[in-house]
Amino acid sequence: MTLSKAHDVILLVDDDPVIRILMRKALTSSVELIIEASNGEEAIELFKRYSPDLILLDVSMDNMDGFECCSIIRALPEGDNVAIIMVTALDQPQDIQKAFNVGATDFMTKPVKWPLLSHRIQYVLKANKTIKELTKSKNKLAKAQSIAHLGSWEWDFKTESLDCSDEVYRIVGIAPHQAQMTLSYLIEVVHPDDRDFVRSTVLNALQTKQPYDIEYRVLNTSGEVITVHDVTDITFDFGEPKLNGTLHDITTRKKTEQEISYYAFYDTLTDLPNRRKFLMQLDSAIANAQRHANKLALLFIDLDSFKKINDTLGHKAGDELLCQAAQRIKDSIRDSDNLAVGELTKFNEQHIGRLGGDEFTLILSDLTDFDSVANIAQRIIDSLSKPYFIQGIKSFISASIGISFYPDDGITADILLQHADTAMYEVKNNGKNSYQLFSHEKHQSLMARLKTEAELREAIQCGDQLELYYQPQYNVITSQAVGYEALLRWNHPTKGILSPIDFMAVAENSGLIIEIGKWVLVEACTQAKMLQDKHIDFKRMAVNLSALQFNDENIYDYVKFAIDHTQVSPHLLELEITESAIIRNVDDAIALLVKLKDLGVKLAIDDFGTGYSSLNYLRNFPIDTLKIDKSFVDEIVTNPKDAAIARTIIQLAMNLELSTIAEGVEQTEQFEILKSLGCNDIQGYLYSKALPAKKLWEK
Template sequence: MELNTLQDVVLIVDDDPVIRLLMRRALSQSVGNIIEACSGEEAIEQFSKHVPDLILLDVSMDMMDGFECCSVIRSLPGGDNVAIIMITALDQPQDIKKAFDVGATDFMTKPVQWPLLSHRIHYVLKANKTIKELTKSKNKLAKAQSIAHLGSWEWDFKSDALDCSDEVYRMVGLKPQEVKITLPYLLEIVHPDDRVFLKTTVMGALKAKKPYDIEYRIFHSSGEVITLHDRTDITYHFGEPRLNGTLHDISNRKKSEQEIAYYAFYDTLTDLPNRRKFLMQLDSAIALAKRQTTKLSLLFIDLDHFKRINDTLGHQAGDQLLCEAAQRIKDSVRISDQISVGSHLEYENDHLARLGGDEFTLLLCQLEQLENVAIIAQRILDSLSKPFFIQGQKTFISASIGISFYPDDGATGDVLLQHADTAMYQVKNNGKNSYQLFSHEMHKTLMDRLKLEAELREAVTLGNQLVLYYQPQVNSVDGKIVGYEALLRWNHPTRGLLTPIDFIGIAESSGLIIPIGKWALLEACKKAKKIHATDVHFERMAVNLSALQFNHANILEHVTNALLETDLAPNILELEITESAIISNIEEAIPLLFKLKELGLKLAIDDFGTGYSSLSYLKNFPIDTLKIDKSFVDGIVNNQKDAAIARTIIQLALNLGLSTIAEGVEYIEQHELLKAMGCSNFQGYLFGKPLPQE
């Protein structure tokens, strides 16, 4: 059958020849080319052969129904451009929905109103022709945008999604329309140095409904950094504002500009920022630290004996040494070094620069622990003290490092640099190859802390300085000792007996609390085993778990091993956990508490009333005991509020079937009042101070 290619082609698909005849007659005056198919399979063949402009497709056919036929045609080449009207004798909503789900353009029900069919077909053909022309124009525009490296996008301010042209997808390294590009996705691939700037700009546009014209860098999926020029305008659609933008890849132009800027801001020998660039970075870092109320540190590094290298081996050798020294400093900062259990020291917010000659500066931002600065400084000294092999000769240098902190040692970059320089010269005067903090008081405090940490680490290694003291817990009814709380002490070789308040903070920040806690748990279980064998009234040995211990991955294993190794009855061991330790990671705390409870031991909430005091966890967690904090017990006799809190805790425990222990009971009046309130047990100097096991 020869078709007129200048006229529309309509394919009629129906297994009823009468219906096909009626349709042909109804359309013969307005449609030039009509072809027919009596089944879904034949319809697919006819479509592949003639690629019609419109298909009238019956839903109910044998073998392949209209839904399946429509779905197959849509998947064929050219299938997305044809208009498909599905026809059925059924008018159920689910059928109509299914028709549109498989790709139908329109839907008609039988009996067909034949006089109106021609008009409806004419309208659908005209609309489909308009869509084809728009698609053709869109393809031409996309081709032009691709040649010009220009993409377009639109945002309706209502969702995170952006409506992007194909070229935008290609710019970021994605296949066109592969995924939905959203604002969070765009911010994620933006260069970290430009991310805050872009986010601030976009949020400003959202708030003020105003356009912007900016440049920023993004990471292509290949890892390449490209620079985009983003120019926007505000339009309105039915009164609603929209942000329309064009993205232009200006990477080549920027590359030329950056090459020019490089010589102005970077040291060509070491590729590090020069003095001018570093001072700009320092001012920016101070401004950020001021906004975020954080600290930063400036290290002024001067190489010792460098002039000797230049004088003996020549300037070329000196240049080689400077490059290698710069790399060693970089590596000293960026290598991830496990300094404690579960704690890694790694600074990504660092700025290393060469000020000139043999002087370098290092900026450490967003400091959390000041002692980390001393660790990094020492690591730099250790790295630079290793031999250099220059022009086949082994040579040695060292370094003098001065350190200043913002805001403690200065509020401006000039002052911080001056003070770090002053501290560096102090090192030079004292013999070189060391570091010095500008603030002598801070330096002393930091040195004392580092020294104490080193001594504590040694104490853990030696195993003969840490001891447990035991404080009795007595029954409120008969006054008999029913348990003990194991309390940690450190027999320091020069400072004497230290309580946890003197060193527990260092133990937690350094990660030493994990091996210490493991040892204490085992020792307490050993002692409990001995007491239980001789004292029929002995009910429990209480052991504190720090938040770090409780949230440690192996805590269940540590507890299980302690019970197995000592053969202690699990019901004798009571673990005291603070409210904050539980609430800080509640999703993992709940199953862990139940696993601990399954071992058969007791669980107590320490310092109850000073934290969250959530009634929900008392209801849901397998808790046995509430410990009333000493801060409430101290004022229980003379302060009605403290008394009311203590009474409430005790009554709450009684109602929930929990026992109570009042901590810090020192006077008989406190004892009598708490006993009258119904407190189960007491602990404090009134009954006994913490004593060594002997």
């Protein structure tokens, strides 16, 4: 065991005790701890125990001479760190050389000059300490280089040999100093694709004596590809230039950068380019088409009913379906289809992208006719329509594809994508599972709808553009106004008063009808409360509920809030609901209608006879009124079939003890026929148009 020590330790090894006494006496004044051994074996054991800083070792000893003892000590742990001075009476050059060959630090000849011994020992100790510190620093540097994967090398421009650290050897895949590192060998292990670049860089440094800073790949002896960063500098030793370099293994960093790049530009689920990457590729494809005066097509592919898969089978199943769909899109493209920039006759899946969710895109370039695009679009639709087996369950989806062309439909990536998206939504609106080319006329219509939606949102927020008009409903016997239908109007800042036909479709498609409907309920109930307090003949305030409103999960709460907030009598509020809204989900509709009836409100079927007229639901639904649609009233005088339909509706209502209201009555003859058939109430221009609220109080 090596003992810790705070001072120098010297081991004296000589089989002559007199010599050891003389040595100790000469060194006592300068060395604090001196230990002695009388032979080589004892010297080895003391070395293991004390790990001395210096050994004075006699060459000529019995059994084991000094040469053998020195060789053994050098092979022991810490044996390289001790200074060994061989003491010999031999003065032949070959003996001195042998001493150095076995590892001696220095030698002394006998007889020893005792007055100089102490100085000689101190000098050797100091020199050995310096060597130890240098070795320690070198080891630290080697360790640091190993941790940092950073090697160092030096080239004197004169020879092929390079002076390299151990880490350089590791990078190229050979054991340190297994072979002489030369410039030729180092260039030889450079990756073939980078070799000419590295060779020319080094030759330029040789000619110009200028440093360089480059990155390249090394193919080491194990076949591993390592990326290195090679940075150099020029130094001068005694006026002679040298090229000093550091070789940094940046393979891990490069892999990390590649992973970061992958996550930035690729969809991790399908391995397809994401939106950012695809738009870059589309820009490149457009630039290529522009240079060669070619056309290209952009296909925007949206999976139909994908949300149903997620909702019923879960997101994991949805992800699996997306992966299968992506593969089917790839498989739908044949090798003969022209797709990619610079590779116009070969399929390149890099030009299929996933924009997000269930949306995919595809670039077709170097086009000569539309038929090829149509064929590809139809193949994709056919492929995506085949059954999927997700988690053992057979499932089906379809796809809607919009197509735009460069340069006909746009000259930038954003415009082409927008127009392909527009065409795709036309497919959605027309039944899905098909493809559609972009139409400028339809695009203008869409832009108008988007503008209307934006203006409608602003109208809702500002609160002073929407208002209700009220069309009176008259009793056919008394000709007195007994109720009103609340009709929405939009006082547009530039277009004037707009009726629902001008904006209701936009409100429905955008979902804004929900917010508008809440406001209408409160506003209509407020007016109904005022009429209730002033007119004893007032019986109803009719408010239309769209299908979207009726099927909203919060509609009951909206109606109850309007009643509670305005304190109107519930029986004065009549909700008009279309047949199509009720018939969507009969069981849920019955439950909701019963809850609304429990509030005390009245319920009317609007436009009765134009939808799913069914005696079955009339029998089961808690309905109070049937409204005869204007389409049956318009020709009731001249068309016997319309008159027969009106008669049937009125008779049916009587049999079911329901009241009837006919809308759109504009002629006296129409009124007389409806009165004769037993219709209860009417509304229409014969009596009054819809009136603003302030006009109600003038009547």
